[in-house]
Amino acid sequence: MGDSVFNCCYVPPQPPGEEEPHRSRRSEVTMASNSSKRFLIFFDFDETIVDETSDDQVVLAAPGQHLPSWLKDTYQPGRYNEYMQRVLAYLWEQDVTESDLRGVMEKIPATxxxxxxxxxxxxxxxxxxxxVLVSDSNTFFIESWLRHTGVRQVFxxxxxxxxxxxxxxxxxxxxFHSHDCPRCPVNMCKQAVVRDYVTxxxxxxxxxxxxxxxVGDxxxxxxxxxxxxxxxxxxxxxxxxxxxxxTETHEAxxxxxxxxTxxxxxxxxxxAHLKKLLAE
Structure with a gap:
């Protein structure tokens, strides 16, 4: 990768995320295949893979398809994960079921x-x-959409x-975790995830x-x-x-x-751009 700054000496622990399957002869073969791959591609989920924000779409499962003002007023900048914990608790109190939530996720269109x-x-x-998928949504929303759409195995x-x-x-x-990055919400710094994973x-x-x-938005x-x-x-x-x-960073x-870019x-x-690189 030449001049990529991912070539660093920090040795991280096993990165968090979806658990790997138990090691077997098949998984050893898969790992050997993975070691020969040339390129690593990361995707965001909301408004990148899907054309909406999944946290916004889940509101469609609420009574009247909206949240009460008292609940929306509890949001604090940088603490959206905590706000969504309260939203999901409210939906459960309104008898919204797992099937209801899954159904809303499955209807989100792809970009x-x-x-x-x-x-x-x-x-x-x-x-x-x-x-690899890196998202500040959540595992249930993402898995519901990927499996319904038939693309889970890509990741x-x-x-x-x-x-x-x-x-x-x-x-x-x-x-997801805690971190000290001032640019990111308190529950996830994607840079930390990407750095640890690549290392x-x-x-x-x-x-x-x-x-x-x-690939993101x-x-x-x-x-x-x-x-x-x-x-x-x-x-x-x-x-x-x-x-x-x-763009602003390039200018400033x-x-x-x-x-x-x-x-x-x-x-x-x-x-099309990836195909062009493969042909080089």
Whole structure:
């Protein structure tokens, strides 16, 4: 990966996220295959893979499809995860079931061209791509959509806020981790997740990936993209916060943001760029 700043010496613990399956002969073969892949690509979920914000869409399961003002007024900047814990508790109190929540998630549309991009990665992931999802949504929302859409197998790992149902049928949301990054919400710094994962996988593989890609849209996708090197590629959704922050950084402090930047409005543009790189 040459001049990518992911080539660092920090040795992190096993990164958090969706648990790996128990080691077996099949998983050993899979790991050997993963070690030969050339490229690592990270995806955000809300407004990147899906064309809405899943936390906003879950409100459609509430009575009257809206939340009471007293609940909305409890939101504090940077503490959205805590706010969503209260939203999910309210929905449970209103007799919203697991099936209701899953049904809302399954109806969220994909962003334009995204299913074409994911199908391309499904075909090429065996030899070329390791695909990872990093999201400040939660595991239940994400898994519901991916499995319904038939693209779950594209993703090698999923890193998101844990969400599981308790014995009473209430969806319990927890923060992903704690961190000291001033740019990110208190429950997740995607840069920390990306750095630890790349370091861990580089050690496991015995060599770095040739290039790292990041596909996102939001302000919290700018933070991990800052760690990309000059051979890596950031794919910000055009005119969304990530794109605007990259543009502002280039103008204010040239050279700070190192990655090649390829804005997109349709995810087929991302697929086209990846195909071009494969042909090099």
């Amino acid at each position: 334009p061209g995204m299913l074409t991009l994911l199908q391309f990665l499904r075909v090429r992931r065996a030899q070329d791509f390791e695909v 090698h790992r999923i890193f998101s806020n844990p969400a599981t149902f308790n014995r009473n049928g209430q969806l319990i949301l927890r923060p 861990h996988r580089t050690q496991e593989r015995g060599r770095p990936f040739q290039r790292v890609f990041y 939001g302000a919290n996708d700018f933070c991990p993209a800052l760690t990309l090197g000059a051979r890596d590629v950031a794919f910000p959704r055009k005119n969304f916060p990530m794109h605007r922050l990259i 402090t040239p050279g700070v943001f190192k990655a090649v 390829v804005p997109w409005t349709n995810a087929e543009e991302v697929a």
